[in-house]
Amino acid sequence: MPANDLRLLIIQPTHYKAPTDRTLFKTKRRQMVPLALPYLAALTPPEWKVTLLDEQLEDIDFDAPVDVVALTAWTLHSYRAYDIAKEFRKRGVKVIMGGPHVYFNAEEAAEHVDAVGVGEAEPIWKEMLEDAAANRLKSIYRATPLKELNGLPAPRYDLLDLKKFGPFRTFAVQSSRGCPFVCDFCSERFYLGGRYRWRPVDEMVNELKLIKNRGSHFFFGESNFGGKKSRAMELMEGLVPLGIRWSTLWSSNLCLDKEFLDLARKSGVMHVNIGIESIDKDILDGMRKGWNKASRYHEMFENLRQRDISYSLNFIFGFDDEDHDIYRATISFLEEHKVPAAYFNILTPTKGTALFNRMEKAGRIINAPEIDRWPGQICQIWPKNCSPKEMEARIQWMYKKFYSMRSIFKRLPFPPRTRSDMSSWILDLTERRMAFSSTGNNDFDIY
Numbered sequence: 483m484p485a486n487d488l489r490l491l492i493i494q495p496t497h498y499k500a501p502t503d504r505t506l507f508k509t510k511r512r513q514m515v516p517l518a519l520p521y522l523a524a525l526t527p528p529e530w531k532v533t534l535l536d537e538q539l540e541d542i543d544f545d546a547p548v549d550v551v552a553l554t555a556w557t558l559h560s561y562r563a564y565d566i567a568k569e570f571r572k573r574g575v576k577v578i579m580g581g582p583h584v585y586f587n588a589e590e591a592a593e594h595v596d597a598v599g600v601g602e603a604e605p606i607w608k609e610m611l612e613d614a615a616a617n618r619l620k621s622i623y624r625a626t627p628l629k630e631l632n633g634l635p636a637p638r639y640d641l642l643d644l645k646k647f648g649p650f651r652t653f654a655v656q657s658s659r660g661c662p663f664v665c666d667f668c669s670e671r672f673y674l675g676g677r678y679r680w681r682p683v684d685e686m687v688n689e690l691k692l693i694k695n696r697g698s699h700f701f702f703g704e705s706n707f708g709g710k711k712s713r714a715m716e717l718m719e720g721l722v723p724l725g726i727r728w729s730t731l732w733s734s735n736l737c738l739d740k741e742f743l744d745l746a747r748k749s750g751v752m753h754v755n756i757g758i759e760s761i762d763k764d765i766l767d768g769m770r771k772g773w774n775k776a777s778r779y780h781e782m783f784e785n786l787r788q789r790d791i792s793y794s795l796n797f798i799f800g801f802d803d804e805d806h807d808i809y810r811a812t813i814s815f816l817e818e819h820k821v822p823a824a825y826f827n828i829l830t831p832t833k834g835t836a837l838f839n840r841m842e843k844a845g846r847i848i849n850a851p852e853i854d855r856w857p858g859q860i861c862q863i864w865p866k867n868c869s870p871k872e873m874e875a876r877i878q879w880m881y882k883k884f885y886s887m888r889s890i891f892k893r894l895p896f897p898p899r900t901r902s903d904m905s906s907w908i909l910d911l912t913e914r915r916m917a918f919s920s921t922g923n924n925d926f927d928i929y
């Protein structure tokens with residue numbers, strides 16, 4: 483490989499539409515400007531000439547003159563990532579791979595690429611590139627999680643063609659990693675480095691100031707923006723003078739904290755996604771999420787509404803102790819409380835979780851290697867109270883019911899009066915389109 487003239491192509495693969503439809507999921511534009519690509523570019527030493535490629539938006543030229551290809555993938559994109567690797571390796575190009583998928587599937591990925599980077603990129607990225615250049619790649623590089631998130635470089639958005647991301651583009655950024663909670667079904671806390679850590683406020687604010695030249699909408703793509711309240715408050719104080727608009731995910735307990743919500747509103751929050759998971763207290767206790775207070779959901783929603791903060795709720799279905807009427811009861815609950823947006827998920831045992839181990843031991847996983855590989859809500863377990871197909875049908879029913887025009891008019895103010903009303907209408911009409919499409923409903927905007 484020629485020294486001082488090293489060409490690195492970093493690809494975020496798209497995914498195939500279905501096991502029976504191997505066409506690629508493509509869009510002309512995306513709303514979310516991804517973080518992984520420009521951040522990996524920022525970590526790359528200057529002797530490399532870096533090109534970034536988001537395959538959802540652009541096609542890959544397999545004959546492009548490159549020395550190393552790096553793939554960053556979720557499990558949804560893994561099959562496509564392996565096919566991309568095969569094409570480049572056929573042409574003698576070294577391929578390395580990282581991202582959430584390989585955290586639990588390193589050995590599998592190592593069969594398809596020259597080297598796999600497991601865990602956070604910072605401790606291993608430079609070494610992997612040096613080894614690739616020197617033709618001495620090891621099969622697997624395992625990162626020790628960072629103790630602190632100080633001094634991280636600013637993402638290289640200058641390497642992306644931002645025209646492809648639409649006029650209201652939202653920049654994915656990250657101010658923390660990990661989560662202080664330990665929900666039974668959640669794998670994020672493993673591949674995001676375990677312990678909850680956060681970036682210094684001044685570094686985060688300076689980074690946002692730089693990005694602001696390119697757009698002023700941000701998505702804090704992290705497990706729990708408010709995992710440490712005092713630090714989140716400090717950050718939000720720093721956001722106030724920036725005059726930005728932002729959205730994120732945070733835990734339900736913060737919706738009962740008026741001081742937190744007031745500052746969030748003042749600092750420009752537009753939308754928050756909350757994993758409330760169930761309206762049933764016993765189900766919440768069973769998933770180690772008893773701190774979601776079902777008896778106080780109404781109060782939470784009112785607190786958000788009074789501050790004109792748009793929100794969406796995540797639900798999970800498929801638990802053994804579920805009442806057979808939980809689906810209908812949840813829709814009634816959401817309509818009664820005029821909840822702007824919601825996502826309905828089937829309980830899925832992701833590798834590495836306690837849930838996976840229990841389900842596997844009980845022989846209740848249908849096909850473990852296929853978990854999370856395809857878009858849409860696919861039942862991967864043998865539910866206790868119905869068949870997998872019935873479970874999928876119930877979730878589809880919920881989406882269609884919740885995003886029917888009848889339900890939307892029941893839940894959202896018409897005409898929209900506030901900024902939050904408007905964003906809820908846009909979100910619901912987008913979700914409605916997906917709910918009634920044939921390809922399922924979780925083609926989420928990856929970051």
Ligand code: SF4
Nearest residue numbers: 661663664665668705
């Ligand atoms: S609060 Fe969210 S991110 Fe944290 S462990 Fe639970 S599900 Fe995972």
